[in-house]
Amino acid sequence: xxxxxxxxxxxxxxxxxxxxxxxxxxxxxxxxxxxxxxxxxxxxxxxxxxxxxxxxxxxxxxxxxxxxxxxxxxxxxxxxxxxxxxxxxxxxxxxxxxxxxxxxxxxxxxxxxxxxxxxxxxxxxxxxxxxxxxxxxxxxxxxxxxxxxxxxxxxxxxxxxxxxxxxxxxxxxxxxxxxxxxxxxxxxxxxxxxxxxxxxxxxxxxxxxxxxxxxxxxxxxxxxxxxxxxxxxxxxxxxxxxxxxxxxxxxxxxxxxxxxxxxxxxxxxxxxxxxxxxxxxxxxxxxxxxxxxxxxxxxxxxxxxxx
Numbered sequence: 001x002x003x004x005x006x007x008x009x010x011x012x013x014x015x016x017x018x019x020x021x022x023x024x025x026x027x028x029x030x031x032x033x034x035x036x037x038x039x040x041x042x043x044x045x046x047x048x049x050x051x052x053x054x055x056x057x058x059x060x061x062x063x064x065x066x067x068x069x070x071x072x073x074x075x076x077x078x079x080x081x082x083x084x085x086x087x088x089x090x091x092x093x094x095x096x097x098x099x100x101x102x103x104x105x106x107x108x109x110x111x112x113x114x115x116x117x118x119x120x121x122x123x124x125x126x127x128x129x130x131x132x133x134x135x136x137x138x139x140x141x142x143x144x145x146x147x148x149x150x151x152x153x154x155x156x157x158x159x160x161x162x163x164x165x166x167x168x169x170x171x172x173x174x175x176x177x178x179x180x181x182x183x184x185x186x187x188x189x190x191x192x193x194x195x196x197x198x199x200x201x202x203x204x205x206x207x208x209x210x211x212x213x214x215x216x217x218x219x220x221x222x223x224x225x226x227x228x229x230x231x232x233x234x235x236x237x238x239x240x241x242x243x244x245x246x247x248x249x250x251x252x253x254x255x256x257x258x259x260x261x262x263x264x265x266x267x268x269x270x271x272x273x274x275x276x277x278x279x280x281x282x283x284x285x286x287x288x289x290x291x292x293x294x295x296x297x298x299x300x301x302x303x304x305x306x307x
Contacts (some may be wrong), residue, residue, distance in 0.1 A: 005245070009055045010071060010072050010073070010261045011069050011070070011071060011199070011257065011260055012069065012070055012071070012074075012263065013067055013068065013069045014027070014031045014067070014068045014069075014073040015065065015066070015067055015068075016062045016063065016065060016066040016067075016068065017064065018064045018065055020062070020064075021055045021062075021108040022061055022062050022063075023058070023059050023060065023061060024043060024048065024050065024055060024058060024059070024060040024061075024068070024163050025039045025040050025043060025058035025059065026059070026107045027062055027068065028042060028043065028048070028068070028070075031068075031120050032075060032078050032079050033079060033250050034078050034079060037076070038078055039058075041078075042070065042074060042078050043055070043056055043057070043058050044056065044058075045170070046073070046247030046248075047070050047071055047074045047247075047263070048067055048068065048070045048121045049063065049068070049069045049070065049260050050067070050068055050069075051067055052067075052069075052260075053067055053089065053254065054247055054251075056247065057118075061103060064224055068274075070260075071260065071261060071263060073263070079259070080211045086237045086277065100115065100131070100135060101113050101114070101115065101119075101128055101131050101132055101135065102114040102131075103136065104154065104286050104287075104288060105284070107276075108184055109159055109160065109163040109276070109278050109279075110156060110157065110158055110159060110160065110163060110167070110276070110277075110284065111132070111136065111138070111141065111157045111159060111279075112154055112155065112156050112157070112272065112284070112286040113128060113132060113154075113155050113157070114152070114153065114154065114155075114288040115147055115151075115152055115153060115154075115155040115269075116152060116291070117149070117150045117151070117152050117263075117264050117291070117293070118149065118150060118264075119131075119149065119215050120149050121143045121145075121146040121147055121155055122142070122143040122146065127143075128143070128155060129141060129142065129143045129157065133156065138159055140159060140160050140161065141157050141158070142157060142158050142161065142164045143155065143156075143157055144156045144157060144158055144164060144167040144168060144247070145171055145172065145227070147269055148230065148233075148265070149265070150245075150264035150265050150267075151268065151269060151292050152267075152268045152269065152288070152294070153180070153269025153270055153289070154269045154270070154272045154286050154288045154301075155269070156272060156284075156286075162278070163278050166277035166278050167274075167277045169277070170274055170275070170277050171227065174225060174226060174227075175274060175275070176272065176273070176274040177223065177271075177272070177273040177274065178223065178224055178227075178232055178269065178271070178272050178273075179221055179222070179269075179272075180221070180222045180223075180224070180267060180268060180269050180270060181211075181219070181220065181221055181222070181267075181290060181294070182208075182219075182220045182222055182236065182243050182266060182267050182268070183217055183218070183219055183220075183234065183243070183245075183266035183297050183298060183301065183303075184217065184218050184219075184220055184236055184239050184241040184242060184243055184244060184266075185216075185217060185241055185242050185243075185244055185250065185251060186216070186218065186240065186242055187213050187214060187215055187216070187217075187220040188208070188210045188213050188218065188220065190210070190270055190288060191209065191210050192207070192208070192209055192210070193207070193208045193210075193211060193239070194206070194207050194208075195207075195208070195235040195236075195238065195239060197235060197238060198235055199226050199228040199229070199231060199235075199293070200228060200229070201245075201262075202226070202228055203226060204224075204226045204228045204231050204235065205224070205225040205226055206222055206223070206225075206231060206232055206235040206236075207222065207223045207224075208220045208222045208236070209221045209222075209223070212303040213272075213303070214296075214301060214302050214303060216256065216258075216301055216302075217244060217297060217301035217302075217303065218241065218303075220236075221270075222236075222266060227260075230248075230249065232267060233246055233248070233249045233265065233267065234249055235252075236249075237249040237250065238254045239264045240306065243265045243266055243267050244257050244259065244262050244266045244297065244301070245259075245262035245264050245265045245266050245297070246265040246267075247261065247265075250265070258300050258301065261300065262300070263293055264293070264298045266293075266294055268288070268291065268294050269288065270287060270288060271285070271286065271287045271288075272284070272285070272286050273285040273286075
């Protein structure tokens with residue numbers, strides 16, 4: 001018989017009973033009344049915690065008495081999925097993108113959008129690139145650079161291939177200024193920090209400015225001089241201040257239950273600035289405001305004003 005879950009502070013929790021399924025995937029499927037495929041999608045989203053440790057293996061073996069927790073918004077979104085629908089994978093995040101992406105700026109050669117979390121930059125039928133091609137009636141649109149699936153903020157596109165090649169060359173030669181905002185674990189002691197540490201055998205430099213901090217978390221502005229894969233997330237983790245919500249490079253255990261309430265890595269591409277690659281007399285400068293989930297995280301860790 002399915003037991004009612006325990007809800008507390010945005011977390012849905014289940015206790016594993018003696019007769020419950022012992023693989024995490026099967027257990028969640030039963031508890032949430034969803035298909036195994038939907039249960040796996042929830043686990044793949046790295047939103048599931050077992051005994052306060054992040055677990056993303058569908059075949060993880062549970063023991064009687066284990067406590068399985070996930071954000072209530074994820075549990076609710078998954079439970080809306082009817083098993084009779086063939087287990088189609090749903091988006092289990094509260095800000096899952098629809099078919100519209102906000103355009104922040106554009107001219108005859110380029111377009112900049114405010115990329116939401118949960119969507120790839122390109123190379124996918126539901127990517128920002130694909131959505132904008134249809135939305136803006138620009139079939140030749142190409143993403144000039146990339147943001148991680150769960151990183152939000154300014155993403156630049158070229159409207160034709162010549163503009164794309166010109167912009168990519170500027171990115172390759174580091175003639176682009178990019179500022180990110182991040183909420184990180186722990187109190188950052190120094191007002192300014194430079195991380196000059198190679199990644200994948202290549203030079204990588206990140207410069208962080210502390211905007212606010214407390215005992216448990218800090219709010220940073222980060223500029224990168226290079227653009228290595230996952231550079232900010234890896235660099236901040238290397239100085240023991242991983243991005244909160246980062247399930248790959250961040251904390252794998254949650255002694256602080258607030259960590260389980262953060263839906264994604266709190267990393268936002270706030271500003272991009274560069275000379276217009278096809279018209280160097282003009283400068284492209286685009287800003288994306290902090291999204292709602294980021295502002296909620298600041299409030300959660302005592303660094304933002306409640307509204």
